[in-house]
Amino acid sequence: DTGVSQDPRHKITKRGQNVTFRCDPISEHNRLYWYRQTLGQGPEFLTYFQNEAQLEKSRLLSDRFSAERPKGSFSTLEIQRTEQGDSAMYLCASSLAGLSGPKNTEAFFGQGTRLTVV
């Protein structure tokens, strides 16, 4: 296990269809994050998990978006009824939060899933 893995790397879908992305974090990492990045912008936070618990969701995460991390390992991000505005790079990151908290831990990112809604 050498890093964060995301699948698929690219996804083209028609407007209105549902899509699901997968993220496999670094194996010992208990925190997992989803970010969205549009062209020319920095990544923006969507949601994060500590183990299997989803602890925070950004206001960017509309009710068409749902994320899960059922066993505290891999995570899925589903977008229902996709819209053209959902076209973006979806990035997953993981980190390790120890007893002293997550404050000083390094975040590692995957290669991202590029979504194009046509």
Place this chain on the structure above:
Amino acid sequence: KQEVTQIPAALSVPEGENLVLNCSFTDSAIYNLQWFRQDPGKGLTSLLLIQSSQREQTSGRLNASLDKSSGRSTLYIAASQPGDSATYLCAVKDFLFGGSQGNLIFGKGTKLSVKP
């Protein structure tokens, strides 16, 4: 609300030149600051992590400094190479939005092009 700004937005230099990328943030109450590299269409590669108590970190030809009180960080790249061409992003983890949740707040990045 924390805001992160990176200047310049784009930079083109000849190979071999030393260069500095700038990052500023509006709220100095941060846990740490992280510099990333992003190649076109790819994910983020972590370059350097500076804790709030540190002033600088070095890795090979890269040196990152942090002045928390003034809300600034710089990434110094020595003897630039064409392979350094990429977008460089800085991100802070702060006490408010990022605090206990550990989220990162990113700048828009500086697109670096190193010409052979």
